[in-house]
Amino acid sequence: AADIPHPAASGIRPVAAVGGVLPPGPAAPQGKLVAAPVIPAERPGAVVSGSAPVVGAAPTASAAPAIVDPAAEKRHPTTGALTADFLRFGELPAMGTSGPAASPENTFSAVRRVTFADEGADSDVAPDPAGRFIVFASTRHRNTSDLYLQRTGSSAVTQLTSDPANEVMPALSPDGRWLAFASDRAGTWDLYATDLQGGPTIRLTDDGSQNLHPSFSADGRRMVYCSRAPRSGVWELVVIDLDHPGQRRLVGHGLFPSFCPVDDRVVYQRARERGGRWFSLWTLDLTHENPGPPTEIAASSNAALITPAWSPDGRQVVFCTVMDPAADTQAAPRDGRGASDTDVWVCDADGGGRARLTRGGHAHFQPAWHGRDDTPGWIYFVSDRSARGSENVYALQVPDFGTNEADPTRPPTLFEAGVPVLP
Numbered sequence: 524a525a526d527i528p529h530p531a532a533s534g535i536r537p538v539a540a541v542g543g544v545l546p547p548g549p550a551a552p553q554g555k556l557v558a559a560p561v562i563p564a565e566r567p568g569a570v571v572s573g574s575a576p577v578v579g580a581a582p583t584a585s586a587a588p589a590i591v592d593p594a595a596e597k598r599h600p601t602t603g604a605l606t607a608d609f610l611r612f613g614e615l616p617a618m619g620t621s622g623p624a625a626s627p628e629n630t631f632s633a634v635r636r637v638t639f640a641d642e643g644a645d646s647d648v649a650p651d652p653a654g655r656f657i658v659f660a661s662t663r664h665r666n667t668s669d670l671y672l673q674r675t676g677s678s679a680v681t682q683l684t685s686d687p688a689n690e691v692m693p694a695l696s697p698d699g700r701w702l703a704f705a706s707d708r709a710g711t712w713d714l715y716a717t718d719l720q721g722g723p724t725i726r727l728t729d730d731g732s733q734n735l736h737p738s739f740s741a742d743g744r745r746m747v748y749c750s751r752a753p754r755s756g757v758w759e760l761v762v763i764d765l766d767h768p769g770q771r772r773l774v775g776h777g778l779f780p781s782f783c784p785v786d787d788r789v790v791y792q793r794a795r796e797r798g799g800r801w802f803s804l805w806t807l808d809l810t811h812e813n814p815g816p817p818t819e820i821a822a823s824s825n826a827a828l829i830t831p832a833w834s835p836d837g838r839q840v841v842f843c844t845v846m847d848p849a850a851d852t853q854a855a856p857r858d859g860r861g862a863s864d865t866d867v868w869v870c871d872a873d874g875g876g877r878a879r880l881t882r883g884g885h886a887h888f889q890p891a892w893h894g895r896d897d898t899p900g901w902i903y904f905v906s907d908r909s910a911r912g913s914e915n916v917y918a919l920q921v922p923d924f925g926t927n928e929a930d931p932t933r934p935p936t937l938f939e940a941g942v943p944v945l946p
Contacts, residue, residue, distance in 0.1 A: 527691065527712070527735065528751075528758065528778060530792070530829040530888075531802065531845040637903065637916040639678060644914035645671075648903045649693040650893035652784070652835075657903065658683065658693040658702060659916055670704060672719075683717075690715075694737045694746075697784070703727070703737040703746065714748060716765075727768045734761075738782045738789075747780045747789055747809075760791060762809065774814045775807055779830050785837040786810070788872075792829050793817075801827040801848055804840065806872070820874035834869075834892050834900075839876075841869045841890040841902055867904050867919075880919060881906075887917075894921060 638645045643662035650657045656674045670683040670690045684690040688708035695702060703716045714727040714737050728734040733751040740746065743765075750761045750771075760780050762772045780791040787809040792802040803822035808815040820840070821828050827848040831840050846864040865886045870877040881887040885908045894900020900921040907914045 530779060530843070531827040531848040633920045633922070635918050636909070637918050638673065638680070640913050640915055641911060642913065645916050646889060646905050646914060647692050648889065648891050648905065648916045649695050650891055650901075650903055651695055651699040652697055652893070653699050654893055654895070655699065657916070658695060660691045660693065660704075670702070683719075692736050694739060696739045696743045697741060698743060701739075701743070703739065705735045705737065714746075727763070727765075730771070736779050738780055740782045741784055741786060745782075747774075747782050749778045749780060749791075760789065760807070774809060775817055777805060778802075781832050783833050783837045784835050788837065790820075790831045790833060790840055792831060795822075799848070802829050804828045804831050804842060804874075820872065821870055821877070828868075830889055832891050835894045837872065839869055839871055839892075841867060841880075841892050843888045843890065844868055867902065869902075878922075880922075886914075892921075 637648075637657070638659065638661075640661060640663040643664065645659050645661045645663065646668075647660040648657055649659065654675055656672050658670055658672050660668045661671050661680075662668050664682075667687060668689045668691050669685060670693050671680040672683055673680045683702070684704075684706075686706065686708050688706055690704050690706045690708075692705045693702055694704070700719055701716055702719055703714060705712050706715055707713075709726075709729075711731065712733040712735050713729060714734050715724050716727055716737075717724045727737075727746070728748075728750075730750075731753055733753075735749050737746050737748045745762055745764055746768075747760060747762050749758050751758050757776060758778050759773050760775045760777050762774055764770060774789075775791075777791040777793040780789050782789055789807045789809060791805055791807070793805050794800045794802050801823070804820050805817045806820055807817050821842070823844065826844040826846050829843050829845060831842040833840060844866055864884075865888045866882055867880045867887050867890045868877060869880060880902065881904070885906055887904055887906045887908075890902050890904045892900065892902050901918045902921055903916055903918050905914050906917050908917070909915055
């Protein structure tokens with residue numbers, strides 16, 4: 524089986540995966556999925572959708588003072604007010620250095636650790652749209668990755684797959700009933716689906732290509748994923764109808780696509796064909812039979828922008844920045860961990876309103892957004908911030924991304940997320 528492509532590695536050559544997903548082991552016969560339990564009813568007093576993803580509710584996060592990169596400051600041509608140029612990512616004053624003081628929100632109150640793997644790594648978190656549980660991949664029990672379910676408000680995990688091969692990149696249907704994932708159990712990376720209320724596992728792809736990163740459409744009837752053909756070596760975006768999974772529709776080139784929860788837009792990453800060939804973020808509208816032209820919504824001259832995911836209302840995109848991607852792709856296979864300069868950002872669906880959500884000398888990556896109209900929502904992500912350096916899932920309460928009402932020319936408030944160092 525081929526290696527999973529590094530999210531920040533440009534070009535088509537796949538290398539070792541970031542975020543605890545180990546390179547695949549030897550090909551194994553197609554295994555069986557552990558009988559998936561029927562999801563039990565909520566127990567009395569359980570923390571449900573919209574609450575903190577661990578026991579107990581977290582205080583609501585208020586907006587932190589805006590932090591502007593002094594090197595990027597410029598004057599608005601009309602008002603003369605300072606604005607910030609966010610073309611370059613990550614260049615903000617370090618804590619304790621010159622520039623604005625540390626934000627009062629740089630505390631542990633708005634971030635919660637969700638999983639607690641002491642050995643191996645947790646990654647690829649997929650939150651249930653209704654907020655009842657999360658599914659994630661983990662190597663906590665052996666070198667190959669399995670899928671686990673953890674209910675909201677609990678630290679107990681239920682193992683969903685048990686196979687000598689790898690199961691990674693889980694995706695949940697809009698109703699939270701179907702779980703899709705990628706596995707190399709048959710010798711190549713293919714997509715599978717299972718009913719979480721019980722039933723056999725269905726193989727969705729079997730075409731000799733490397734197929735990864737499934738994502739359900741808003742109506743739950745289609746799926747988009749990325750596929751690398753053995754001859755061309757190019758990563759392509761493929762859409763299938765789940766009633767007829769053998770019929771493939773190629774819609775473009777790119778990696779790690781995500782269907783919008785409210786319409787037929789897809790956000791994904793694609794490498795540029797010049798310069799450092801670093802990834803930027805693109806959207807594609809699949810409303811009509813013939814897709815519209817792809818739109819680049821965010822790019823950077825000093826970072827790769829990777830693994831985008833939609834907000835629940837489809838108005839924003841959360842993603843990661845990898846500073847100096849070339850160094851990261853060289854280091855990842857050596858130590859098996861994520862980039863040390865990887866952070867989570869958010870922007871509007873048109874690329875505006877960019878704000879940084881994490882900062883520090885640790886890896887913060889693989890974001891996934893859960894929320895509803897009546898809750899502030901949570902952004903799940905993976906970090907190696909724990910005391911032992913193992914990768915675990917964390918959740919950050921979504922801050923207010925509104926513009927500064929006192930000065931509309933100022934950029935949206937920056938939220939600095941402190942992550943607790945827990946054993």
